[in-house]
Amino acid sequence: MRLALSPTSGRLAGFARQAGTILVTLLGLLALTFAIGRLMPVDPVRAMVGEEADQATYEQVYHELGMDQPVYVQFADYLGQIARGDFGTSLRTGQPVIEDIARVMPATIELATFAILIGAGLGVPLGVLAAARKNRPTDHLVRVATLLGHSMPIFWTGMIGLILFYARLDWVGGGGRVSDFYDGMVEPRTGFLLIDSALSGDWDVFGDALNHLILPASILGLASLAYITRMTRSFMLDQLNQEYITTARVKGLSQTRTIWGHAFANIRVQLVTIVALAYGGLLEGAVLIETVFSWPGFGSYMTNNMLTGDMNAVMTCVLIVGVIFIALNLLSDLLYRVFDPRTR
Amino acid sequence: ETPKDQLVVGFSMTNVLTLDPAAITGREPVQILANVYDNLVTLDAKDRAKVNPDLAESWAIAPDNKSITFHLRDDAVFASGNPVTAQDVVWSLNRLMTLNLAQASFLKTHGFTKENAGASFTAPDERTVVVTLPKPVDPKVIVQTLGIVGPGSVLDSKLVMENEKDGDLGADWLNTHSAGSGKFTFDGWKANDRVILTRNGDYWGEPSAMKRVIMRHIPESQNQRLMLEKGDIDIGFSLAGPDLKALSAEEGVEVISQPGSGFYYLAVSMKDERLAKPKVREALRYLIDYDGINAAIMPYYGQAHQRPIASGVIGAMPDPGYTLDVDRAKTLLSEAGYPDGFKVTLRALADAPFMSTATAIQATLKQAGIDAEIISGSGEQIYGAMRERNFELLVGRGGGGQLPHPDSNLRAIIYNPDNSDAAKLTNFQGWRTSFYDPEINAAIDAALIESDADKQVAMYHDIQGRIATVVPSIQPFAEVLDSVAYRADLENFTLNPSWGTDLGAITKDR
Amino acid sequence: MTAIPMHSSAPPRRLAGLRSGADYLGTVLRHLAGNPSSAFGLVVILALIVMAAFAPLIATADPYAQDLGAALQPPSWAHFFGTDEVGRDVFSRLVYGARITLTIIALVGVIVGPIGLAVGTVAGYFGGWFDTALMRITDIFLSFPGLILSLAFVAALGAGLENAIVAIALTSWPPIARLARAETLTLRGADYVSAAKMQGASAARIIWKQIVPMCLPSVLTRLTLSLATVILTAAGLGFLGLGAQPPLPEWGAMIAIGRRYMLESWWLVAFPGGAILCVSLAFNLIGDGLRDALDPKQRKGRH
């Protein structure tokens, strides 16, 4: 599915319109988040002062956090802050939200990127294969096999993966991004362990990090595999029904060339779009797998903050997710313009 | 395998919100700070009633029980190199009361306030600290209080003040930095990931054998267990019952389980007219499958215990022996006017072992015709409702006990000096459940200031006797157990019931 | 001039637009049954319905009856799928759980379909700023982290099955709205819509009578696929403790609780997990099948 903002005409007007749209979307996101924050029966003040604290302490902190202001004042204050580039401090970690996110985001990006490489790397060829062999045994096999990954609760597959490949077979590392032994060994330049360790030539750390990454990434990848396969198959079927495919065959092109040379050229933008969306989904939606694998990532950061009522952090997280989705949107829009001559 | 000179500890750090000793809540931060900050005294890890010297070599209670004088040792230094002085101690206590955050409540209970802090904590000289009690209490309780991490933690006042911002008494800086004199120091923590403690080479006592301690956030118990089995972590602090059970059979892993603080209980709200009837509460007392729950659900979480005073402290008594007795409960219900039972809600946290316990209690209530609908949720939805006195039944955990003194339990669970809604005594579970018995209140107050040890024990026995007959709003069915698993090659691992396990004492036998 | 007889050449065999509703359904079902994978899906869903309808007959024990003394028994003849941590019969709970699963599926389907359809068709039909506004709202819901949104709503309304359903529904409608809108955009230029306008039909009437029936197949297809996700999301909420409340034998909640015992007592998770797997797989396969059976894109690309 394409999130794309419909291609508008007139460069400048279009640009202004799009900027406006983005702004409205982001504002809406923030407002919704803010509203949710008020509705949530989690009490950041209580989380901070603890169960045993008395009413006086509670009220003191309540006031300090500005919770006694009217909601709209709080929201306006928050917007003002953001406009000044200040995303506030996380109540939960006492650190600037931006710093926290700069730390957890690379971990998740690493995970999601690997997962999507696996998901798309396998999913696209499998989807094409299934479409080419529609309703034949290969098709059924591919569909059912890929759906298996999609139909199991991910925390369950994650746990089973850990038991099997970590505890029993000892093929991969356990939870976390890297063995403790290596922790802090490489200087965090980008925050991406793989890149940092490669940069500093610490191949032991690199290998160890890879070893920790491969299992959660595979499981996430497997979950997106089904979606990507199905969409690829479905896009491909649409194309294979088109008359130009017959044209290609009339020319004497083999099936392989017809599929990859002609049909595939017509689905690549759609593919990039859904892969990008799946990727975006992985960035925000990896909470469960992050929990199972003790992965210090964005998903669990956001979820934990939500459950603590740490709205400063949650708002920023939501904002980031919104920006990611909008960026993916624009990317897919751009790709349509680049790859599909009809939209130029 | 973990390195020989590093200790890797797994636990769930979801609740670590700050590392400022005045502001921490919950048990995980205590476990961290215990190894970073020293107190005047420490509570003995084995003998709960015993208090050991730490920064204070000795202390003396004034004959009139109105003040305590601590004498500091003279070789103690902070990790920064600054000497530990009486001013630091007094400053730390003042800071605690001024900030008035979570950890202040321990002292506030005994009459200390922001306002009287200046007069209560004084330093006649560099090495002497005098604590003057604002109201009559058993001074032993105050000494114990100063032994717990948080209220008693001594901070490096110079270092903190160097990092003060806008008169916050260093609160912001202390979130992520340490200013203690303990065996380790840290430089911030990564939320959701880990805290790394580095050996304090200049520690005034015996330095730690471990170069560093890595405390890892491993929220999933099973993951902790697998890593422990494989030796990727040395200690697992937040393991669930089933995993501990499995680990106890595992070669190379030891499991210890010892009484911690607090109880698992069934609470009722006396605001509910049905539950306000003593007969109904008594019926509920006989509708808990004590044996079943403790055998099937509680192992490693708790052990059978039916009285509101922890085992091992003064005045503790054996259990009265309540059992599941549906017929008796039914009779009691009929007498109370509910022969066919009624409908209620039963709140419980969505975690283990609360949910299973609630489920089990729901089933036994059903046998007497009481139809309980379980409401599960986050802390706010369960305890929040309790704080607002807006609940019916609740399976919970609590009841003080960080201090090895019966008063700590009774005050937390039954004491309620003012039952009005406006009083908002949300830190007393007595108030939360609207249980109000002036007689018991008076007895608790009296027992606390009784200076004759034998008499005091007798008074606590009397209180427990009265509790058995009036059936208060909270019925414990188990006492909290702290259960930890660790690699068998660790030596000198002693689990501290106050969560302040000394990791610096541990060595590895390889 | 007299009536001309029907052309002898067979009419194009399109599924879109068959005689009566029942006839239509029959044809679709036949199409699904003709394909091995979607036939498997149908069988599973049928089994689920049978299980739900005849739960008391199929179950071997009271799904709520506890026996703390017989907790965590492995599968045996007395307990086909073993017992759980408070000694309840897992098989019976699984059987009764089919009812809850069906409720979730039905409710989410009933909520999500109409909302998505309404928002999408209205936005697509009217276009302009109205479309922009509705689509912005859709975008906001769409780019809002899904699990967070359901989490927030469950947390706000209190944990529980109904709330979980509402929460999941809230996160599931935007893709359907987008789909319906895209479809509407292509339909609103159709000649039969113009014809309806020429007859003086109001906008509401056109949407309801002309556009909705045409969007239905693709929405339905998409919905079946969402339903598979719904089951898993419900399980995920269970994992975070926010799903169905005890003692309800909801499969996701069973896994969520059972996973604590999973390493020793594999049956606690394996059976409900297998059940979720089957149903979710079934919906996915049916969705795929429906896509082939109903998708208007399958129509030949010329007129």
Place this chain on the structure above:
Amino acid sequence: MDRLMTVEGLRVTYGRGASANPAVRGVSFALGRERLGIVGESGSGKSTIGRALLRLLPGATIEAGRMEFMGTDLLKASERRMLDIRGARISMILQDPKFSLNPVKRVGDQIAEAYAVHHRGAKREAREKALEMLEAVEIRDPERVYELYPHEISGGMGQRVMIAMMLVPEPEVVIADEPTSALDVTVRMKVLGILDDLVRRRGLGLIMISHDLNLVRNFCDRVLIMYAGQVVEALPAAELGRARHPYTRGLLAAQPRIGGDRRPLPVLRREEGWKQPMAEASA
């Protein structure tokens, strides 16, 4: 007249079992170096025959007593063999350029590809051939048009591109499936002219599928008239006016004419008997 193709008793059935739809029911004809027209109403199986000859019907069953192309049995030929035949020796101009060109590839490249498939490794040569061919179909600025995408060219140009694409590998038989139905009269005339010219110069066999009687009459040598999957009549194009089958006669009469009177047009009254071919129909 040398034979290029012989078809005997061709039957094509779409679908299987209950939903089986016999679209072509026993069609026989032979093709030499000539222009053979196939007319018939919509759905009578004209396109199906064309596709069957190239074995381009994945979902259908093709049976025939004989289906031969210059000594090759098209029915039994392996898919490999068919790849060599398609395009290079028999090609087919598909109905609608709007749908028959790949929308994301430049039209020139699509033409060049048709050449390159059968002449490996000659990219530059393929391009030149394509340009040449574009010129041959009277496209004015071939260099420019080469670079255009299908949506950027008009229907008439598209049709010509399609023709260029199918002729560039220099096949021996061309099947043109309603090559001009999408065009208006002025353009239609031009396109037909081009096609006609190419056929004459190269001496290939052309099968022209259409339902337009005027067109077939003008541009073909012989005509097959199809009705309900069968050839009901076969005549030389010039003698179309003398057709005897009632369906053919009906078609001829139903056409409005410029300057005709405005009496109601005669309409066809279809009869079961029409499904029987005329006795001497096989060509």
Place this chain on the structure above:
Amino acid sequence: MSDITIEGLTIRLGLGAQARRILDDVSFKVRSGESFGLVGESGSGKSTILKCIGLLLTTWEGRIEIGGQPVREAKRKARCRDVQMVFQDPYGSLHPRHSIRTTLAEPLRIHGLDREAERMERAMVDVGLPVDFLDRYPHELSGGQRQRVAIARALVLEPSVLLLDEPTSALDVSVQAEVLNLLAKLRAERGLTYLLVSHDLAVVDHMCDQFAIMLQGRIVEILDRAAIPGNAAAHPYSRELIGASLAYERAA
């Protein structure tokens, strides 16, 4: 009276930079009961004129009057009862999910007309379809039959003006003959006014008294039917168009 008067009809379509003038100052008149043809190259704006008259497009400028009343001022329902349209593609103009009965009943319900069954049956008879076809669905009909249904749908409201947008171009000649005959018969019987778009001059010649030739949004010439056989047009484009058609036919 249902004369059609169009004066200075101009419309721009498309957004922003792509906006184009589709119709440029189009004017013509059709007298009540007459049949008027519109021919011209593809994309010249023939259908657009019909859409403007039917108010399927509303952004036009100029004047469109039917029976002396500007269409924009007429009440929606009254206008719809007066003017109906038949579309080019019989496959696309009937709702594939609606039975013929539903298709015909819709306009009646919208206008709250009584004697539903009777009216529908009459419309079916008018277009020469058996009444039991009411329960069929579009895919069960041939193209010609569908087009008859489309005409029946237009007739059921008893309009006085029919806008016909290439009503036979998707049909083969044998079916086209049926539809053309039907249209001719209806006009003769009811005095309907037709505005007929076609690209086939033979059809226009057969059906219309007068016709306009369009090129790129403008009417280049309005001619009488009699001008066709001898190619009496003045404008070069008209001459080319008529010439080509004649050549095509003569070749026959």
